[in-house]
Amino acid sequence: MSQAKEERRATNSSPESHGTDLISKLPMRETPSEPLFLYKNFWFRRIFLERIMLLEATFKARHDDIILATNPKCGTTWLKALSFAITNRSHYDSGNHPLLTRHPQEVIPTIDVEIPLNGDLTFIEKLPPPRILATHMPLSLLPESISIQGCRIVYICRDPKDAFVSRWHFMSEFFGEKPDINVGFNMFCEGVLGYGPYWDHCLEYWRESVIKSDRILFLKYEEMMLEPVKFVKVLASFLGAPFTGEEEDAGVPEEVVRLCSFKTLSGANSSQTEVVQRGSVVVKKSAYFRRGKVGDWVNHISEEMGRKLDDIVQEKLKGSGLVF
Ligand code: PAP
Numbered sequence: 001m002s003q004a005k006e007e008r009r010a011t012n013s014s015p016e017s018h019g020t021d022l023i024s025k026l027p028m029r030e031t032p033s034e035p036l037f038l039y040k041n042f043w044f045r046r047i048f049l050e051r052i053m054l055l056e057a058t059f060k061a062r063h064d065d066i067i068l069a070t071n072p073k074c075g076t077t078w079l080k081a082l083s084f085a086i087t088n089r090s091h092y093d094s095g096n097h098p099l100l101t102r103h104p105q106e107v108i109p110t111i112d113v114e115i116p117l118n119g120d121l122t123f124i125e126k127l128p129p130p131r132i133l134a135t136h137m138p139l140s141l142l143p144e145s146i147s148i149q150g151c152r153i154v155y156i157c158r159d160p161k162d163a164f165v166s167r168w169h170f171m172s173e174f175f176g177e178k179p180d181i182n183v184g185f186n187m188f189c190e191g192v193l194g195y196g197p198y199w200d201h202c203l204e205y206w207r208e209s210v211i212k213s214d215r216i217l218f219l220k221y222e223e224m225m226l227e228p229v230k231f232v233k234v235l236a237s238f239l240g241a242p243f244t245g246e247e248e249d250a251g252v253p254e255e256v257v258r259l260c261s262f263k264t265l266s267g268a269n270s271s272q273t274e275v276v277q278r279g280s281v282v283v284k285k286s287a288y289f290r291r292g293k294v295g296d297w298v299n300h301i302s303e304e305m306g307r308k309l310d311d312i313v314q315e316k317l318k319g320s321g322l323v324f
Pocket residue numbers: 070071072073074075076077078081162165166167169260261262263265288289290291292293296
């Protein structure tokens with residue numbers, strides 16, 4: 001049985017399923033894999049929407065929490081690794097670093113993926129401060145306590161063409177069958193995808209980052225790939241752990257970049273049998289490391305499809321100052 005079917009069975013049989021009645025009344029779209037539900041202008045698979053509603057009701061942010069926010073497949077794994085390596089750098093040296101044996105998805109939880117449906121938040125409550133927590137939630141759906149507490153947020157986005165292609169590959173792996181790429185592409189262009197519309201997800205964080213740059217650090221995958229050391233320093237400062245002059249002279253930022261590079265992490269997670277537990281599902285560790293390249297979309301969708309998506313996104317972002 002595919003992981004997705006296992007997961008669906010687990011969700012349906014949960015006696016504590018949250019918000020189920022409300023979800024059944026929401027606008028719904030069938031997709032080649034699973035139905036999506038429209039909640040407050042964003043589309044979600046039921047399993048994530050239940051968790052988002054649960055978090056809305058139960059999650060209590062602390063003022064020093066740091067939130068790593070992403071639309072899926074935009075660099076979550078990389079950002080988790082970098083944030084973990086930066087904030088824990090005094091505890092380890094590069095030879096015995098936990099990231100060489102533990103998957104980045106295991107060292108920082110994605111709360112809306114991993115919260116159990118019984119609402120038990122122990123796994124995040126026991127984390128030492130400052131807690132670093134990841135999420136795919138749109139800004140407008142983050143639990144209110146995150147803004148009340150003024151928590152810092154790091155957001156990373158990516159060229160939508162690469163984000164689409166990366167997601168399509170991941171879904172193929174996850175659902176155990178290759179969905180038609182044209183169907184997936186058309187839905188992406190319509191904005192109908194889990195945690196979509198893609199552009200609205202980016203725009204919410206972008207607009208807030210323009211107004212509150214001390215609260216939201218807005219990063220782009222492509223820019224970070226071009227100048228990783230520069231952005232690792234920016235990230236470290238934002239996380240409240242700036243590199244000292246001595247560390248810079250000793251090449252610590254470069255070492256963090258090397259440790260968290262696609263090459264190092266994909267090498268450490270290359271096993272085809274080892275898995276990482278994500279909430280009620282398990283995912284192959286290697287599934288989070290495919291190509292790690294900018295512009296790989298050209299190998300999977302046509303130039304014409306690329307232009308179509310660019311035009312849509314350009315139109316949606318018009319006047320915002322955000323460009324891809
Ligand atoms: P998630 O949102 O489901 O957690 P996420 O980590 O954002 O997944 O997406 C994986 C993408 O990041 C993959 O992109 P690709 O399909 O285009 O290859 C993956 O290869 C890429 N990735 C993972 N780790 C790194 C890294 N250390 N550096 C750069 N890219 C990375």
